[in-house]
Amino acid sequence: LTAVPMPLSPPRWTGDAVLIGFEAATDAAHAAMAAMSVLKADKQAPADMRAACHYAIVQRADDPFTAGASYLYGSAVALLEKIAQSAPAGAVHLTEDFAAALHADAVRGHPRTEYVGELPGDGDLVRLYSLKP
Numbered sequence: 858l859t860a861v862p863m864p865l866s867p868p869r870w871t872g873d874a875v876l877i878g879f880e881a882a883t884d885a886a887h888a889a890m891a892a893m894s895v896l897k898a899d900k901q902a903p904a905d906m907r908a909a910c911h912y913a914i915v916q917r918a919d920d921p922f923t924a925g926a927s928y929l930y931g932s933a934v935a936l937l938e939k940i941a942q943s944a945p946a947g948a949v950h951l952t953e954d955f956a957a958a959l960h961a962d963a964v965r966g967h968p969r970t971e972y973v974g975e976l977p978g979d980g981d982l983v984r985l986y987s988l989k990p
Contacts, residue, residue, distance in 0.1 A: 864888070866917060866929050874941065878915060878929045882958035883967045885910055886988055889949045890968060897947060909940035910951035910988070912958040940985065943976055949988035956986045 865878040875892075879885040889908040896902040913933035936952070944950040951959075956970045969989045976983035 869920075869929075874938065876929060876934065876937070878917070881962060882910075882912055882955055883962045885955075886949075886951075886959055886968050890988060890990060893947065893949055905946040907941055907944040907946055908949040908988075909937045909944060910949065910955045911937050911940065912952065912955040936983070939976060940983070943985070950985050951988055953984040953986065 862879070862881075862884050864884075865880050866876075868875050868877045877885075877888065879888065889910055893906065893908055896906045911933055913936075914931075915929045915933045916931045917929055940950050940952065950973065951970065959967055959970065970986040971989055973985050973987045976985055
């Protein structure tokens, strides 16, 4: 994560996941791919690691247990958990909103995306894409 710009919110361990928020989709995509690359190379890392990316408005609050740190919460964060649970091991899956934001960014060299299907479940249909180098 040191190879990408400073995140909007510092990494936060939830017990099951690490949550990080970025201002730009390109920064988040590069961070997710870098993290997955490091985890794949680490022989001690669990083999079922995966990442999820979503582009949305989230709530941000100060963490009452640490000085100056903040955390993200809201329905967008809950959607990330569902995406990660549906992704195969080693994959980086993202929402259509994230893919659109990624490709709308004028930055060259952003990763490409491939449509992989829809997120099963109730509510609105969520189209999923896979992040590719």
